[in-house]
Amino acid sequence: MHLDLSADQIQIRDAVRALCQGEFAAHAAEWDQKDDIPRWAVDKLAEMGLLGMSIPEAWGGLGYDLRTTTMVIEEIARVSGALAILFAVHNSVGAYPIYEFGTDEQRKRWLPKLTTTDMGVFSLSEPGSGSDAAALSATAVRAGDDYVLNGSKNWVTNGVHAATFLVFARTGGPGPKGVSAFVLERGMKGLSIGKCEDKMGLRGSHTVTLMMDDLRVPASHLLGKENEGMKVALGSLEKGRIGVAAQALGVMRAAFEAAVKYSQERQAFGAPIAKIQAIQFKLAEMERRVQAAKLLIQRAAWLKDRGKPCGREASMAKLYTTEAATWVTHQAIQVHGGYGYVKEYAVERYYRDVRVMEIYEGTSEIQRLVIARSMLRDGVTV
Ligand SMILES: Cc1cc2nc3c(=O)[nH]c(=O)nc-3n(C[C@H](O)[C@H](O)[C@H](O)COP(=O)(O)OP(=O)(O)OC[C@H]3O[C@@H](n4cnc5c(N)ncnc54)[C@H](O)[C@@H]3O)c2cc1C
Structure with a gap:
């Protein structure tokens, strides 16, 4: 709904x-x-x-x-x-x-x-900095009309197929005010793609490392102003977090729907297991969480579409939905019994796929920090 x-x-x-x-x-x-x-x-x-x-x-x-x-x-x-x-x-x-x-x-x-053929990438994380993104150490040094970039990035989603890479590197002093955003293109001299991670879930989506070795880009590839790259990163992450919540919602809906169907087909003690109150309570809880998540996502997206502040709402939507998705997919396997543990049934994949959603685009711990800071600064939502 x-x-x-x-x-x-x-x-x-x-x-x-x-x-x-x-x-x-x-x-x-x-x-x-x-x-x-x-x-x-x-x-x-x-x-x-x-x-x-x-x-x-x-x-x-x-x-x-x-x-x-x-x-x-x-x-x-x-x-x-x-x-x-x-x-x-x-x-x-x-x-x-x-x-x-x-x-x-x-x-x-x-x-x-x-908008037609190429895939895009957002590359902020590095081997030494994830949650503390502003501690990144890749560098971009001005050299005449160019910048020369050095360093490595990891966890680059879409990196195998992308043609355009939005990459963050340090142009100034330490901390968030020394970071700039650059648009790189596949095939640039000094840009190479490293190993593809062997992940627990979301298999098929490629996550790679990216190396920049004396990579020279014209200054026209700087996105936004020099040293204002964290504005680009944080501005994009609000949308990104609402998007992750929507990913989690889709997978948890699939798990919920599979659990309902299976419970009506599987017989135990002479009747479908859907007749057992313990199973009904699980299904009721799943539906409650799916619908609550949907409303939080719609609210955050509605605010963003109207240009209103929505950092807290985006974090709440992501935090709630990804944790709910972990719970729902876990319970969907429980409803399937042993069959839920084998690859023949999709709930096994759903369970693996949602786990990382509590981690990327800001872990659950970071979302809680964002929500608490915003609440203590601007007051509680009424
Ligand atoms: C499959 C996958 C795809 C990804 N895709 C991308 C991508 O496309 N682009 C990109 O830039 N990044 C991407 N990432 C990286 C992702 O955003 C980071 O993994 C995430 O931000 C966490 O950083 P970290 O792994 O370095 O963990 P760390 O920051 O090292 O955190 C480790 C633990 O400490 C906790 N912690 C850290 N600081 C605090 C704090 N202040 N308070 C409380 N707890 C804290 C964390 O919550 C976590 O539990 C991807 C990651 C994965 C796994």
Whole structure:
């Protein structure tokens, strides 16, 4: 249930649902097993214009607001968490910051391909800095009309296939005020892609390391102002966190739906297990958490779409939904009994896929810090 949707929102949601159920659902387990999402799946998204989902029409996108984008992420995650992170990272933190913080010249250079064929990347984390992102140590030193970048990045989602990399490096002193954002392109001399992580879940979404070795980029690749890169990073992360919540919601919905179906089919003690009150209580709790998560996500996205502050709401949506998704997928396996523990049933994959959502784009601990700081500074929400 989504509140108050326009005919246009219903149309795009239903079209994406049909694409996901018709084209992707049958392949999601195979992508997980092979640890690879084939290019044709991205091409299907591109054919519908979804690579430019939130970029304004004037710049070649579909111009949808965040609330609609979260519904699309949810539908994709309902069949494949791995495809959902690929899509969400590209849209929310790969392509959109180039529109939001870029000059018209930069938009003209990168958006035509990012809205049609190319994948985008957001590369803030490093081997030595994750939660403490402003402690990053990659450097960008001004040299005439260029910058020379050195250092390594890790956990780069979409890094294997991306053509455009939004990367953060240090141009000034220590801390958040010495960081700048740069747009790098595949094939640049000095840019190399390292190992692909062998992950517990979201298999098929590639997560790689990235090395910059005397990588020379023209100053025209600086996104935003020098030393103001953390504004780009933090501004993008609000959207990103709401997007992660939508990923978690999609997977937990799939787990909930699977649990309901299985409970009505599986017989024990002469009746479907759905007749057992202990199972009913689990299903009721799942539904409660799914619906509560949906409302928190819609509220955060609604605020963001109206340009209102939403840092606290984005964190609450992400924190609640990802923890709820861990609980729901755990219980969905319990409802399936032993069958929930084997790959023949998708709940096994859902359980592995949601675990990382409590970690990336800010861990649950960091979300709690953001919520508490905002509450103590600006007052409680009434
Ligand atoms: C599959 C995957 C994909 C990812 N994709 C991307 C990507 O595309 N781009 C990108 O830039 N990054 C990406 N990341 C990185 C991700 O954002 C970081 O892993 C995350 O921010 C946590 O950082 P860390 O792993 O260094 O953990 P750490 O920061 O070392 O944290 C370790 C533990 O300490 C806790 N902790 C740290 N500081 C505090 C504190 N002040 N208060 C309380 N607890 C604290 C954390 O919550 C955590 O439990 C990805 C990670 C994964 C696993």
